[in-house]
Amino acid sequence: MRVIDTADGLTPEALGEVLGVPVTAVRWERVGSGQIGSCYRLRLDCADGVRRRLVAKLAAEDEGARAFLWPVYRAEVAFYRDLAATVKVRTPRCHYGAISADHTRFVLLLDDLHPAVQGDQLAGCAPDRAAAAVANLAGLHGPRWCDPTLLDVPWLKPVGAEDAAQLGEVFGPAVDTFVERFAGRLDDRDARTLREAADAIAAWVVGRPDVFGLVHGDYRLDNLLFGDDGRVTAVDWQTIGLGHPLRDLAYFLGTSLLPDDRAARERDLVGVYHAELERHGVTGYGLDACFDDYRFAALQGPLITVLGCAYGTPTERGDRMFLAMAARSCAAIRALGTLDLI
Template identity: 30%
Template sequence: MDLIQPQPTVESGLIPRPYPQRAELLPWTWQEVTAPWLTRTLQNKYPGIIAESLEVVQLIDSHTTKLRVRVGFNAVGKAAGFPDRLCLKSNWSGGFDDVDICAIEARFYHFLADEMKVPTATCRYADWDDDGRGQGLIILDDLEALGGQFGNSAQHAGVDAVYTALGGLAKLHGSLWDSPLIAQDAAPWLQTSMRTPVDSDQVRIMWRWILKNLEDPNFRAIAPKHYLEEPRRVEWAFDRLGDYERAFDAPYCVILGDCHQGNTYILPSGERLWLDWQLVRRGRPWRDLTYFMIGALTIEERRQNQRDMLAFYRKELIATGASGVIELDAIWEQYRRWVMYGIQAWVANMDHWGQIGLPMNERFFAAGEDHGTWALLLGE
C-alpha cells in the first residue's frame, strides 16, 4: 500500500484533498479496484458503508479509464441511496500521467457540480492525491440506468437537436457567469482557459498522434494542402489563438473545455447531460460553442444555420441573467478564430480512444477554409 506523504498545498499550486484522513494513495491500475478497497475509500465520506461484493461489468480505456462495476452494499450504503451499478473514472490507462486532468475533474465534481444549472452525472465520491502527480478519482452512478444514450462524434444530431443542445450550453455557461465562486482566490484549482500548459501546449503534447494521422491516406485526402505542406502551421496558428484569448477582456464563466457530442449523454427528454469535465476551465464560452456547433453539424447544416444559431445562443445566454455579453458581430469574430481549437483537437484524435475522427476533421477543416481561420490567426 502506497502511503500519502505530507505535501504543501495551495501555496505551491496544490489543492488540499477533501478527505485528509485517507492515508493510502489512489490506485494507478484498475485491478486494484476491489470490494475492500472500495469500502476503505467510501468510508472516508460514508462512515460504516461496506461494499460486500464487486463485479467488473465493463472496462473502457481511452485517455483515462472508465470502469463499470456492479456492487452489493450493506444497509448503510443502501440507506445512502447507492445504486448497485457504478462507474469509476481515473487514470488507469498507463499513459497521460504527465497531466492533471483526472484531479481537475474530481475537483469540479467536489466543488462546483452542484452549482451548475444543467444536468451532470450523479457523483457519489470525488477525491484526488496531492503528491503532485495529478491522480484523481470520481465514482458516478452508471448512466445506462437513466434510459438515454451516450453521444458520439459520429452521430447525426440534426439542426433541431443542435438548437436544443445550444440552449443547454447557454445554461451551462450562465450558471456561474462572472461569479465570485470561480474567481482565482475562491477557486485556485480552476485553471484559466489558454493560460495553462495543458491548453496552450496541447499541440506539442499531442504531436506524436498528429504525426500518426498524417500517415493516413484518408486523412490526407481531406486535409488542406497548405497544412500538409507544413504541418507545424497548426502549432503556430494555435499559439496565436492563445495570444488572442489572453488579450481579450470579457466576463468569465465555467466552460466544459472539451465540448463535443461524445462528451454528452442524451436523456430520454432530448436534453443533454454534460460529461467529461477533465478540461473544465474558467473561460469564455466561445471555445465550447464553436467546438460543439461545428462538430455536431454537417458542413452544409453549419453553412446554412451558423449565424442564426449564434444569435439563438446569445439570446439564451442573456436569458440566464448573464450580463456584458458581447454583440453578435463580435461573437462571429470569436467563432471564426476558435475553429482552430477544433482543428488542433481532431488532428490528434485516435479512433481507438472512442470517437471517430475523420468526419470531425473534415468538418473543422472545411470551417477553417470557409472562415479564413488560418489566415486570420497567422496574419496572412
C-alpha cells in the same frame, strides 16, 4: 478522504463507508476503453432495501500513465468538488469524490444515467439534438461569465504568453504527424487548413481575452448523454479550464454537425446559445458579438482533434473519428473565415 484505488477495492464495506449508507452487496462491470482512466458500472444493494446504480471512475491501471495523467484527474475531481454546484450545466450527480495528495489516484462515484444514450461522433448530430446540447452548454458558461473570482481558483490557470508559445511549438509538429499519418485519406484542402491553423494557434489561444470563463475543452457528442426526455448531460470533465467560452460552442458545432447541417443551422443554434446566456444573467454581449466570437473560436476543432490523435491510443474507430472531426472543423474554419480574424 478514502481513495478507492482499484476495482477490487469496490467492496460493500468501502462503498458503504464513503457513501454513508450500509451496502450489503455490489456487482460491477467495466465500461469504456480505459485509455485515460478506468470506469465501472456498479449495482449496489443497500441495507435500506434500495438498489442503487452508480458509475465509478478510477485512475488508469498503469502506474506510468497515472504519473502522466494526474493533471486531468485533478481537474475532474476539482470540477465536481469546486465548480459543479456553481453552474447550471447538467452533469451526473457526484455522490463521492476523493483524490490522493500526489493526484495520481482518485475515485468519483457518479449517477448512472441509464437509459440515456451516448452521442455518436462519427454519425454526427441532428440539429434538434444540437439545440439541446448548446442550451446545456450555456448553463456552464453563463453563470460564471467573466467572473473574476475564477482567477483565484488555484487549479485553474489562464493561458499566458509562455503557454501559448509552447503550444505553438507542440502543435505544429503534431499537425505534420497528423497529415503524414492520414496521407491519402485527408483532403489536401484540410491539410492546408491544418497547417495554417498551426501557424496561427499561438496568437489565437490568447486572443480576445476580455471575454473569459469556464471551458469544458472537449464538448462533443461522445461526451454527451441524451435522455428520452430530450435533455442533454455532459460528462468527462478532465479538460475543464479557463478560456474564451465560445471555444466550446465552435468546437461542438464544428465537429459534431455535418458541414451542410452546420452551415444551414449555425446562426439559429448560436442564437439558441445566446438566448440561454442571457437567461443565465449575461448582459452587454450582443448576438452579433457572440457570432463573431463563434467564428473566431473555430480553431478549437483542429487543436483538440490533432492533439487528441497524437496522445491517444490508435484504434480503427478513433482514426475514423479524428478524420471526420478534422474534415468538419476545417470546413467550418474556411466557411467562417476564422483565420482572417486572428
